[in-house]
Structure formats: structure tokens, C-alpha cells
Amino acid sequence: MTTAEKKKMSGKSYRVLVIEDGSTDQVALRPLVREESAPYDYVFAGSIAEAKKILKSQKYDVIISGYRLGDGTVFDIFETLTDTPVIIVTGSGNEEVAVKAMKAGAYDYIVRDHKLNYLKVLPLTIENAIRRKRSEERLLLLESAVTSANDAIIILEAEPGEQRGRSILYVNEAFTKMTGYTFEEATDRTLRMLRGPETSLTALNKIRVALEQHKPVRVELVNYRKDGSKFWVECNIVPFSDEGGSCMHWVSVQRDITERKKAEEERERLMMEIESINADLTELNQELETIGAERTMSLMALTVADRIRNPASMIGGRCRRILNKEVISDSLRQSLQYIMEGAEKLDSIVSDFEMLLKERQYKFKNDDFNRIVEKVFPVIEKEASCKGIKMEVSISNDALRINMQKDLLRVAVFHVIKNAVEACIEGGTIMVKTYREADTIVLSVSDSGYGIPEEDVENVFKPFFSTKERGFGMGLPLVKQIVSEHLGTLVIESKPGIGSTFKLEFPVRWTDEKLNGDCLSVCD
Numbered sequence: 001m002t003t004a005e006k007k008k009m010s011g012k013s014y015r016v017l018v019i020e021d022g023s024t025d026q027v028a029l030r031p032l033v034r035e036e037s038a039p040y041d042y043v044f045a046g047s048i049a050e051a052k053k054i055l056k057s058q059k060y061d062v063i064i065s066g067y068r069l070g071d072g073t074v075f076d077i078f079e080t081l082t083d084t085p086v087i088i089v090t091g092s093g094n095e096e097v098a099v100k101a102m103k104a105g106a107y108d109y110i111v112r113d114h115k116l117n118y119l120k121v122l123p124l125t126i127e128n129a130i131r132r133k134r135s136e137e138r139l140l141l142l143e144s145a146v147t148s149a150n151d152a153i154i155i156l157e158a159e160p161g162e163q164r165g166r167s168i169l170y171v172n173e174a175f176t177k178m179t180g181y182t183f184e185e186a187t188d189r190t191l192r193m194l195r196g197p198e199t200s201l202t203a204l205n206k207i208r209v210a211l212e213q214h215k216p217v218r219v220e221l222v223n224y225r226k227d228g229s230k231f232w233v234e235c236n237i238v239p240f241s242d243e244g245g246s247c248m249h250w251v252s253v254q255r256d257i258t259e260r261k262k263a264e265e266e267r268e269r270l271m272m273e274i275e276s277i278n279a280d281l282t283e284l285n286q287e288l289e290t291i292g293a294e295r296t297m298s299l300m301a302l303t304v305a306d307r308i309r310n311p312a313s314m315i316g317g318r319c320r321r322i323l324n325k326e327v328i329s330d331s332l333r334q335s336l337q338y339i340m341e342g343a344e345k346l347d348s349i350v351s352d353f354e355m356l357l358k359e360r361q362y363k364f365k366n367d368d369f370n371r372i373v374e375k376v377f378p379v380i381e382k383e384a385s386c387k388g389i390k391m392e393v394s395i396s397n398d399a400l401r402i403n404m405q406k407d408l409l410r411v412a413v414f415h416v417i418k419n420a421v422e423a424c425i426e427g428g429t430i431m432v433k434t435y436r437e438a439d440t441i442v443l444s445v446s447d448s449g450y451g452i453p454e455e456d457v458e459n460v461f462k463p464f465f466s467t468k469e470r471g472f473g474m475g476l477p478l479v480k481q482i483v484s485e486h487l488g489t490l491v492i493e494s495k496p497g498i499g500s501t502f503k504l505e506f507p508v509r510w511t512d513e514k515l516n517g518d519c520l521s522v523c524d
Contacts, residue, residue: 013040014041014061015040015058015061016042017042017051017060017063017064018045018064019045019048019063019064019065019066019069019074020044020065021046043058047071048071048077049071052076052077061084061085062084062129063087064087066089067097067101068090075101075104078105085130086106086107087107087109087110088101089110089112090112091112107125107129107132108125108129110125149172150174150255151254152252153171153172153175154254155169155252156168157169158247163190167190168187168188168189168190171187175254178256179223179226180225194224196222196228198230199221200222203219203220204221206219207235211237214247216238217236217237218235220235220257220261231256232258232260233254233256233257234255235252235254237252238251312343312347312350315340315343316339316343316344316347365403365406366402367401367402367404369401369402369404372404372409373393373395373413373432373443376410376413376414380421383418384424384430387425388428389421389424389427389429390430391429391431392430393432394434396434398436400434400441401508402441402507404486408485409482409486412479412482413443415478415479416504417430417445419476419502420445420446420449420500420502423447423450423451424447424448424449429447430446430448431444431445439509440505441505441507442504443504444503446499446501450496450497450499451499451500460492461477476490483504487507488506489504489505490503490505491505
């Protein structure tokens with residue numbers, strides 16, 4: 001196997017420039033170059049001028065040079081070098097020259113002996129020079145990374161000193177920006193200077209145990225800046241050991257996670273708020289399902305019955321006239337008789353539906369209307385917020401007490417406010433107000449939605465009429481029925497493109513006799 005093949009297999013080959021003007025020295029070095037195991041590529045230069053010319057176009061890992069050459073000294077080479085290690089080989093030992101060479105940046109100074117024994121140590125010297133160069137490069141890279149890192153980096157003593165805790169030996173610029181302490185203020189102190197009232201004792205104890213056991217540790221805890229303000233950090237502490245496994249230093253990397261913690265706390269707060277609102281919404285939905293289904297089905301049944309009564313009466317009356325006045329066949333008479341009986345059954349069904357509504361028992365209680373609005377508003381406000389709609393509420397400072405069926409009014413208030421939310425687009429506004437005007441209690445719900453065309457204002461209270469693509473048209477009719485049962489009125493003020501205002505107006509006081517009489521008239 002050739003030298004080149006061995007170098008290729010070893011994975012490393014160092015370029016060495018040898019500057020010697022004596023043929024004897026070059027001849028002495030050539031056996032070292034031909035050594036099969038030597039991982040070096042040598043280039044020879046016979047003068048300082050030739051060496052400078054070579055160095056302008058090529059880079060070398062090590063330079064081996066005599067001290068004095070025909071056209072100058074090795075110090076002339078240092079002028080053109082930056083970080084290449086130089087090994088000086090000279091025929092006579094001169095302490096003064098050696099000191100000067102080392103100060104100039106030479107890696108080593110070797111005295112050439114006549115028996116050429118120096119060649120035996122030269123490969124090791126080259127290897128050490130290259131190794132030190134690599135180490136210096138890594139240190140520079142590490143120093144650059146540590147200095148410019150966004151995370152705070154702290155180097156601590158291996159073991160506690162006289163003061164409690166391990167002394168700080170180094171902090172980077174990110175640490176000073178994060179904490180407000182300068183390098184001088186931080187060094188020789190301990191990490192205790194960052195602790196405060198809200199620093200977790202559990203996290204500190206976890207760190208203490210890990211340090212005692214010489215194990216890495218990761219915790220999240222609250223630190224305090226120089227000015228006393230607190231901030232959250234993710235703290236990683238790892239031991240740095242020597243080749244024998246003994247801990248030399250501890251390195252702590254701390255990342256500011258204050259914004260992440262705030263986001264987590266805000267998310268947790270929102271989740272609790274959502275859970276609370278969901279509970280309220282579930283309760284309200286259950287009431288809506290029970291009350292709404294009952295009222296909607298009753299209203300639908302009455303509406304259908306009302307629409308059936310007139311055609312059924314007309315059919316029955318026409319059949320009766322035909323049977324009484326005209327001469328018809330027996331088969332046709334029998335068929336008309338069946339039709340007339342069917343029409344009478346339909347009319348009877350209509351009467352039964354009306355009686356069901358009239359006979360229903362009403363249970364009213366005097367209570368504060370403000371409490372109804374305050375209960376419903378937060379539930380719908382969350383939905384509005386998700387749609388980018390701003391909601392404002394102005395609740396009367398005075399109690400607005402009226403006779404009410406609380407569950408029914410909650411349904412009515414919910415439908416009116418929700419209707420306003422559905423009418424608005426992102427960026428819209430809704431204003432909810434309760435107040436008293438003379439002997440009337442008022443709930444006003446105004447929105448900046450698309451408004452209702454003038455020709456549709458009266459129709460919105462009719463069952464099955466809706467201005468929404470997916471609406472069933474039973475919401476507002478149900479609201480009007482509930483308001484009417486409380487002897488109130490439902491007023492709409494709307495302008496297309498500007499918005500709408502719905503007002504629910506209730507009398508402050510009325511008697512049960514008036515309630516029963518008016519409700520029957522409402523149902524008729």
C-alpha cells in the first residue's frame with residue numbers, strides 16, 4: 001500500500017511547508033517525507049522569497065523553517081502569516097533567539113543536532129502544533145457562539161466555596177441584558193442573587209440534588225432581575241468534566257420563557273372562562289330546548305290550524321249548500337257527505353288547539369329584569385368576540401322589577417341578542433341597554449348589521465319567515481309571543497345598511513285579572 005493510500009484511509013493529510021536553503025537539511029528531511037506512515041504532504045522552499053510566493057497562493061497546516069536563511073530570517077515569514085503554527089529548527093541553541101521566536105508566535109524552537117535525532121521528535125512536534133491549532137480554532141468558535149448566543153450562559157465553579165453556592169466565573173452578554181447585572185457584578189457571586197419570593201423551592205431542591213450527584217438538570221423557575229422585576233426561565237445545568245471524569249465546571253444555559261408562560265396562563269384562564277360559559281350555555285340551551293320546543297310546536301300547531309280553519313270551513317259550507325239545494329246522484333251525495341264530515345273534524349282540531357293554549361296555567365313572579373340580561377349577556381358575548389364583534393352593555397343602576405316568567409324571558413332576551421350577533425359582520429358593534437321610561441321597563445338591543453328592508457319589518461314576526469339563508473323563522477315569533485304574554489310590546493327600528501334596534505317594553509305593574517284577559521285575547 002502506498003503512502004497516499006494510507007493517508008486516504010487514515011482520513012487526514014497535513015500540508016507542511018519546509019523552508020531550508022541548505023541541501024543537506026533538505027536531504028535529511030526527505031527520509032521523513034518518504035516514511036510510509038507519515039500523514040504529511042511536504043513542499044520545500046529554498047528561500048524566504050520563495051516561501052512568501054508559495055504562501056500567497058496556498059495555505060499550509062504547519063511551517064518548518066530554519067532560523068537564518070540567505071535572504072532573511074524566519075521572522076520575515078511571520079509578517080505574512082496569521083494563524084499557521086511555525087516550528088523553528090536551528091543549528092545552534094540561542095536562548096535570546098528562542099525567547100524572541102516564541103514571542104513572535106512560533107509554536108516550538110528545536111535545536112538541530114549532528115546525529116539528526118531531532119527528526120525523531122519532529123513528527124510529534126508537528127502533530128502537537130496542529131492539535132493545538134485545532135483546539136484554538138474550536139475555542140474561538142465556542143467563544144464566539146457563547147458571546148453571541150441569545151440565551152444566558154453562566155459558568156460556575158465545580159464545588160461550593162466559602163459562600164453558599166457555586167461562584168460564577170463567567171456570564172455572557174445575553175445574561176447581562178436578561179438580568180441587568182454587569183459581568184463584574186455577577187462574577188464571584190452565586191445564582192442566589194437571581195432568587196426571590198416566587199422562586200420555586202421544589203425547582204431549587206431539584207437543582208441542589210442534581211449538583212450533588214454530578215448530573216445534568218432542567219427546571220423552569222422564576223428569576224429576579226437587578227431592578228427586582230421577575231421573569232421566567234428554562235434553566236439547563238450540565239457538568240463539564242476532564243478526561244478522568246472529574247467535574248471541572250458547571251455550565252448553566254437559561255432561556256427567557258416569560259412570554260410563553262404568560263401565554264400558558266392566559267390559555268388556562270381562557271379555558272376556565274370557556275368552561276364556565278359552556279356550563280351557562282349548556283344550562284341555557286337545556287331551557288331553550290325545553291321551552292323553545294314547547295312554544296315553537298304550539299305556535300306552529302296554532303299557525304297550521306289557523307291556516308286550515310278557513311279552507312276547511314269553506315269546503316264544509318260548500319258541501320252543505322250543494323247537498324241542500326241541488327239534485328245529485330246518491331253516490332255523489334255520499335262522497336260530499338264524507339267531505340263535509342272531514343271538514344268538521346278539521347275545524348274541531350283547530351278548536352282543540354286553541355283551548356290548549358287558553359287553558360294553560362301561567363306562573364309569574366315579581367323579579368329584577370336586570371338579572372335576566374346579566375345572566376344571558378356573557379354567554380353571547382363570547383360568540384360575538386370570536387366573530388370580531390364588539391359588544392357593550394349598559395345595565396340600569398336601579399332594579400327593574402316586573403312580573404315575569406323568568407325562564408321564558410331568558411329565552412326571549414337570548415334570541416334578541418343572538419339575532420343581533422348574527423346580523424353583524426366582523427368589526428360590527430352591538431349595544432345592549434336596560435332602563436326605565438315612566439311606567440315602562442325597556443330592553444334595547446342595537447346592532448350595526450345589514451338592517452331589515454322596510455317591506456320585511458312586519459313579516460319578521462310571522463312564523464316561517466326569515467331573512468337568513470339558514471333560518472327557520474321561528475325565533476322572533478316566539479320572542480313576540482313571550483313578550484305579549486308579559487303584556488309587553490316588541491318594537492323594531494331598522495334602516496338597511498345601517499342597522500337595527502329591537503326594544504322589548506314591559507309594564508311595571510299589572511293585575512292577574514288583566515293578565516288572564518289580555519292573554520286570552522292574544523291567543524285568539
